[in-house]
Amino acid sequence: MAKAIVIYETAYGYTETMAKAIEAGLKEVGVDVELKKVMSTEVEDLKDVDAVVLGCPTYHHDMITTMKTFLFKMKKADLKGKVGAAFGAYGWSGESVEMMSDTMKHIFEMDMIEQDLRMKGTEVVTGEEECKEFGKKIAGRLK
Numbered sequence: 001m002a003k004a005i006v007i008y009e010t011a012y013g014y015t016e017t018m019a020k021a022i023e024a025g026l027k028e029v030g031v032d033v034e035l036k037k038v039m040s041t042e043v044e045d046l047k048d049v050d051a052v053v054l055g056c057p058t059y060h061h062d063m064i065t066t067m068k069t070f071l072f073k074m075k076k077a078d079l080k081g082k083v084g085a086a087f088g089a090y091g092w093s094g095e096s097v098e099m100m101s102d103t104m105k106h107i108f109e110m111d112m113i114e115q116d117l118r119m120k121g122t123e124v125v126t127g128e129e130e131c132k133e134f135g136k137k138i139a140g141r142l143k
């Protein structure tokens with residue numbers, strides 16, 4: 001069974017709602033998924049996974065520091081060729097998502113799901129189905 005990990009940060013819960021719906025989408029098509037907040041994630045957690053999915057909202061045109069720090073730690077894991085995807089809630093500019101996916105693509109050389117998933121906080125409430133579909137799309141790359 002393919003394995004994925006969804007690692008996220010959030011301040012007010014919107015990105016967490018997205019993370020849970022993406023997890024549900026992955027599970028629905030038979031992927032073994034672990035959902036973790038970035039603070040409680042270690043590099044060892046990435047060892048046996050086929051896909052790494054990162055989620056972070058944008059604050060002051062940037063990622064939250066915990067996710068930034070984790071990206072430095074991720075450099076120690078061998079992620080080359082593994083499937084990667086990025087998502088996050090935002091208000092008007094949403095830079096965090098591209099920052100994560102750029103790092104995953106150019107530094108970790110991951111096989112990225114090209115269309116990242118950014119969602120305005122106000123859209124998350126009605127956007128859970130879209131997040132689920134994103135999870136299924138990631139799963140599709142694993143087959």
Ligand SMILES: Cc1cc2nc3c(=O)[nH]c(=O)nc-3n(C[C@H](O)[C@H](O)[C@H](O)COP(=O)(O)O)c2cc1C
Nearest residue numbers: 011012013014015057060061089091092093094121
């Ligand atoms: C102090 C503050 C700064 C913010 N800065 C940005 C920003 O630079 N760009 C942006 O797109 N959204 C910005 N936002 C909006 C958040 O990204 C948005 O509310 C998002 O849904 C929060 O997601 P979360 O609930 O997962 O933390 C900001 C919000 C606050 C409260």
